[in-house]
Amino acid sequence: MLTSKRKAFLMDALRRDGQLVAKTLCAELAVSEDTIRRDLREMARDGLLVRVHGGALPLSPALGDFAARSLIAPSDKVAIGRAAARLVQPGQVVFIDGGTTSAQVVRHLPADLKATIVTHSPSIAVELVAHPNIEVIMLGGRLFRHSVVGVGAATIEAIGKVRADLYLMGVSSVHPKAGLSTGDFEEACVKRALCHAAAETIVLASPEKLATASPYQIVELGEIGGIVALASTAAALTAPYKKMGITVYPA
Incomplete structure (x- = not known):
């Protein structure tokens, strides 16, 4: 052949x-x-x-740059962002990742919500300017232009000073065996640090990210508590995570 x-x-x-x-x-x-x-x-x-x-x-189709990812299934991201926003409770300290789905999370937070949002994404911080009751803490570092987030040693050091109640993680890939992964080594390190500094991590996963892999692992699935996925996602895609005891929140 x-x-x-x-x-x-x-x-x-x-x-x-x-x-x-x-x-x-x-x-x-x-x-x-x-x-x-x-x-x-x-x-x-x-x-x-x-x-x-x-x-x-x-390979995950969600490995393009920020502009390219914003064009992938925008209505799915709105639904997932809306569902994830409901998981944020008053008074919590919450890590919110960078990315196009995370932007939808902050756009759907209640206008009167009182909470603290910690982020390494300048675009997420700007989205929160219109929320007067949300304290916004920005983590420094080198700007990774591909994803418009801070990365590097300074970012990881700053993360280590925070103990968050919740981390809403954006990823490129979710796989039952390969775990959570993304396309950049430093970005994977930052996401891992955020996960370890939060009491609970919930992953934002549109259908094209499920059952795929990216080059750099963030954490294994045993380190997360939940996944927000579309209610219309095929049962075969979500069943392995439910079997592991991971809560799948329908969007």
């Missing part, structure tokens, strides 16, 4: 099964494991999938 046809077969199998297992593919295609590994390495380099031990997983 020609390399191009073999890679097309692999992409079809990935879309159908949600994962690729190298040993199974070797037998199915009658080629060596080295050949499959080379194919997967080249496909990962071309941005078609994410390699994991023993095979590959679908």
Whole structure:
């Protein structure tokens, strides 16, 4: 089989099964494991999938920059943001991530809410200017323009000084086995620090992020308490998380 046809077969199998297992593919295609590994390495380099031990997983479509992500399923983000905003209680200290879905969270917070929002996103802080009863604490650091958030040692040090009640986390990917992941190493480090500094972490997950992976793991699923997902999300996509004891909040 020609390399191009073999890679097309692999992409079809990935879309159908949600994962690729190298040993199974070797037998199915009658080629060596080295050949499959080379194919997967080249496909990962071309941005078609994410390699994991023993095979590959679908690559998240939510790895574009801030402007590109704002065009992906905007109505889904509104619904998820509205549902997540209802989880913020008066008097809480809440970490709110950067990103297009997080922007919808703050837009749906009640006008009279009294709470403290801590964020490393200047765009989230600006959204909160119109909320006179919300104290806004901005975390410093180097601006990561791709996601319009602060990253680096200064950001992580500042996070370590806060003990939040809740962290509303935006991610690129959520997967039952690969956990939570994103496309930048430093951003993953910041999200991990936010998760560890909060009493509870709830993930904002539109359908295109479920059952996908990105290059850099944030935390495993055992470290989160809930996921906000569309009520219309296929049961097969949310069932693995419910089985793990993770609350799935419908949006």
